[in-house]
Every structure is written in C-alpha cells, then in structure tokens.
Amino acid sequence: MHRLDESLLAPLPPFSFLERPQIRAILDRATSRRFDEGVSVFEEGAAANSFYLLLDGTIRVVKITPDGEQVTSLHIPAGQLFGIAPSLGRDTYPATAIAASELLTLCWPTSLWHSFVTDYPGFATETYKTVGNRVAEMNNRIVEMSTQHxxxxxxxxxxxxxxxxxxxxxxxxxxxxxxxxxxxxxxxxxxxxxxxxxxxxxxxxxxxxxxxxxxxxxxxxxxxxxxxx
Amino acid sequence: MHRLDESLLAPLPPFSFLERPQIRAILDRATSRRFDEGVSVFEEGAAANSFYLLLDGTIRVVKITPDGEQVTSLHIPAGQLFGIAPSLGRDTYPATAIAASELLTLCWPTSLWHSFVTDYPGFATETYKTVGNRVAEMNNRIVEMSTQHxxxxxxxxxxxxxxxxxxxxxxxxxxxxxxxxxxxxxxxxxxxxxxxxxxxxxxxxxxxxxxxxxxxxxxxxxxxxxxxx
DNA sequence: CCCGAACGTTGTTCTAGAGCAACCTTTGGC
DNA sequence: GCCAAAGGTTGCTCTAGAACAACGTTCGGG
Structure with missing residues (x-):
C-alpha cells in the first residue's frame, strides 16, 4: 500500500479544521480499497465493522425488500463519508452500498470512530451536517412520493x-x-x-x-x- | 413555574446515565410549556432557537408543500426529544411540529445544546440513537411508498x-x-x-x-x- | 337547543401508470 | 465474428386509486 497524500483529505469538510499531522495520523490508520462497478461494499444488516470515505466514484445506497425488489434511497458522491452507522448508534448497516461506478475508498475500523469524534475538532459536527443533508434529502423523497406524479x-x-x-x-x-x-x-x-x-x-x-x-x-x-x- | 421532579427525566434514555444533581441542573434550566391540540410548536424553516422534550402527548411532524398539501413524516411519542435540529448541524427546523393532542413539553435554548453534549455522558449517544431510529423509520417509509399498495x-x-x-x-x-x-x-x-x-x-x-x-x-x-x- | 363547521361515508367516473408482451440494440466474452 | 446477455423501446390492456360529488353524522359554542 503506497503512502497517501494529506492533500487528499485536507479540503473535505470532516477534516477541514485539522492540522497536517492530524490528517497524517488519520491517513496512516486508513486502508485503501478498490471496488468494481456493481460490487457491494457492505450489505444491509451486516455488522458495521468499518466506515468509509469515498475518494472516487459514486455509491448507490439500496434497500432490498423481502420479495427481492430494490429501492434506491440515496446516491453518495465522491468526497463524502459513508457506512457511518456508528454515528447514529447502530452496530449494523441500515442499507446496502453498491458501487455505481468503479470506486476508490478509504476505510477505517469502526472501533476508531469514537476516537475520531473526540480527538478531531470539527469532525463530529461536519459529519453530522452530512447526515443532516441526507436526512433532508430522504424527507424530500417522502414528500415527493406522496404528492408528485x-x-x-x-x-x-x-x-x-x-x-x-x-x-x-x-x-x-x-x-x-x-x-x-x-x-x-x-x-x-x-x-x-x-x-x-x-x-x-x-x-x-x-x-x-x-x-x-x-x-x-x-x-x-x-x-x-x-x-x- | 413550579419545581419539576427529577424522577421525570431519570428513566428517559438521554438522561439515564446521569446522576441526580446533573438532572437537577438540566431541569433548572428548562422551561415548561403547554400546547393545545392542533397548535404548532415550531414551523418548518424557522430559526431553531429551542429544543424540546415531550413529557406528554404526541407530536405530528409535517411538511407542507408549496401548493398547501400536508405530508406527515413522523409521529413522536411522549418521552422523546424533538426539535433537535442542532444535532444535525442545522440552524433551522426541517419540518413543522404540530400537537396531535394536548402537549406538555420541556424546552431549552439551543445555545445549551453544545454544553449538554459535552457535559452529560450518554446524552449525545442516546440522542443519536433516537435520530437513528427516526431515520430508519423514514427509510422504511420510502421503501413502502415505492413498493407497497x-x-x-x-x-x-x-x-x-x-x-x-x-x-x-x-x-x-x-x-x-x-x-x-x-x-x-x-x-x-x-x-x-x-x-x-x-x-x-x-x-x-x-x-x-x-x-x-x-x-x-x-x-x-x-x-x-x-x-x- | 340550534346551527354551522368539522369529520365521515359512499357512489360514480376517469386516468396515470403498472403489467404484460414482443421485439430491437449494444456490448463484451470466447 | 458470433452470440448470449444486458439494456432499451414501444404497443396494448387493465386496474388501483385519485377525483369529483353528494350526503350523513357528531360536536361544540352561543
């Protein structure tokens, strides 16, 4: 695994308040993973062992109904965290994440979540803003589905x-x-x-x-x- | 305003890890408010100046479309926090909260949110669990609306x-x-x-x-x- | 006690969009 | 270069459920 550059993370909201050495520390604990188009990064209901940062590509977040139908809840663009179940106190992923294109991700064990939140100022607040935006988007979906053609x-x-x-x-x-x-x-x-x-x-x-x-x-x-x- | 009893909050998740003196401090900073059935506690888009605990009654969380249609996103039962926009980094309420029945609430200025999170162990995690459950419920709504009759x-x-x-x-x-x-x-x-x-x-x-x-x-x-x- | 508003019921009509079906087009693997 | 699989198009039918309509019922305030 080659060494990743700090400039990769520095401009992204969850890390934007951090100093270079802190970003270095975060990067050094990250694993970099690639996924092919169509592959699932994690499955709904699986133990949330890792959380991810999407470096490149797009994630399709889907739920699968008992009778096999798929429903897409959300798309996640490059530069955002995903699989952050621990942020909402869950120990299991609430949905399946599928690679809509070829993906490049960073990945940390969930056990590090807590220390990220406490050690890195701004990480929690910025992350929760992202969550907030996703919730808002879901809310809009509900309104749309109820009222629009x-x-x-x-x-x-x-x-x-x-x-x-x-x-x-x-x-x-x-x-x-x-x-x-x-x-x-x-x-x-x-x-x-x-x-x-x-x-x-x-x-x-x-x-x-x-x-x-x-x-x-x-x-x-x-x-x-x-x-x- | 008469003095509220600590036993009111002690069993509720966000406060369940706290000692009596801490709960006392929280209560002493709370304002107690009553709402009649049908009245709105706060409106979508308004500045999120307060967050609330629902002591008694039920909240209907609604969104109103440009053309006046109402969509109910959620119901909140007694014992839960609501209006917790700051938890997701929002400074404005994402939806309107209407009293589905007569309500009894406690209410704190949003400015206290941060100190609650830092001063009271378990407050943040338990609150985010609640948020997590609501998100899960919304997710289910989306799946239902897409697939069910x-x-x-x-x-x-x-x-x-x-x-x-x-x-x-x-x-x-x-x-x-x-x-x-x-x-x-x-x-x-x-x-x-x-x-x-x-x-x-x-x-x-x-x-x-x-x-x-x-x-x-x-x-x-x-x-x-x-x-x- | 009366009246009007809020809430509920039920019948009829009409259409958006699902379901089904058949076929075409592109693509990538061998 | 062929062919099978994945993706896309288009026509036809049928029905869930919205829209419209008219009429009951309950309730609370003066």
Missing part, C-alpha cells in the same frame, strides 16, 4: 443526480456514472418502462440526450419546470 | 402508531391521540376517501373499530398479514 419525480431525480454528480459536456450536463432506466425507476418507485417512455419523449423534445447507461441533461431549466416549480 | 401502507401505518402510542382497551389497542382519516391519508400519501373506505371495510371484518377521531385496532395480527408478512 411520476413525471415530476423522475425529473427531480435526474436534477438531483446532475447537481450532485454532474459533468459538463458540450451538449449538456452528464450524469457521471453508468445509470440504467431500471436504476432511475428504483430511485423513483416506478418501472423501467415508464422511465424509458418518458426519457424517449424528453429526448424528442431536446430536454435530455441518453444512450445506453448514460444520461445527459441538456435543458435543466425546462426539467425544473416539469418537476414542479 | 395503499392497503398495505395504511395497515402498516396503523400498526406503527399502535406500537408507538397504543393503549390497551377491552376490544383492542387504541391509538392514544385524536386521529382523523385525513391524518392517516397524510401519513400514507393517499386521500381521506380511500382511507375511509378501507377502514369501513376493516370494521366490517372486525379488524378495527373506529369512531370519530379514534381508531382501535382489534386484530393486529391480521393487520400485519394485510401489511405484507
């Missing part, structure tokens, strides 16, 4: 992804990881058929441009309107 | 309420606060009409017994089956 939910889902993991291209903003119709349907509680139809319609209208496993949003503004101003 | 969602919603705020009676377990069809529909993302129809049907089947603003679950087991084993 499929078209609006899908529009918003795409906008959220674009905002979080968008990459500028000439023709629009591209979602920066492979994503299928099925994936979108699992984010919005619909079927891949409905997503496919909508995306086709939007493509005809020049709103989006999508290929196999790729979605580019060309006209975010009109999509916002569709999502319900 | 209205009948199952309503069945589960009732079971959740009964588990959380149930009071035994001769004919079954009663939900311990006034609750209308409309309320149930706002919890499940449906209409009061659909809820009314279902409740009528269930009543005929002897599953529930409901009057105006009252719901008694007579056969929880069969309701579990309906909710999807």
């Amino acid at each position: 499929v078209e609006q939910r899908i529009a918003r889902a795409l906008l959220r992804l674009v905002k979080q993991s968008g990459k500028k291209t000439e023709i629009g903003i591209e979602i920066d990881f492979p994503i299928t119709r099925q994936d979108v349907s699992e984010m919005t509680g619909t079927t891949l058929h409905t997503v496919s139809r909508l995306l086709s319609a939007w493509e005809k209208d020049g709103l989006v441009n999508s290929k196999r496993k790729k979605i580019i949003v060309c006209d975010p503004h009109r999509l916002v309107v569709l999502g319900g101003a | 209205v009948e199952q969602r309503i069945a589960r919603a009732l079971l959740r309420l009964v588990k959380q705020s149930g009071k035994k009676t001769e004919i079954g377990i009663e939900i311990d606060f006034p609750i209308t069809r409309q309320d149930v529909s706002e919890m499940t993302g449906t209409t009061l009409h659909t809820v009314s129809r279902l409740l009528s049907a269930w009543e005929k089947d002897g599953l529930v017994n409901s009057k105006r603003k009252k719901i008694i679950v007579c056969d929880p087991h069969r309701l579990v089956v309906l909710g999807g084993a």
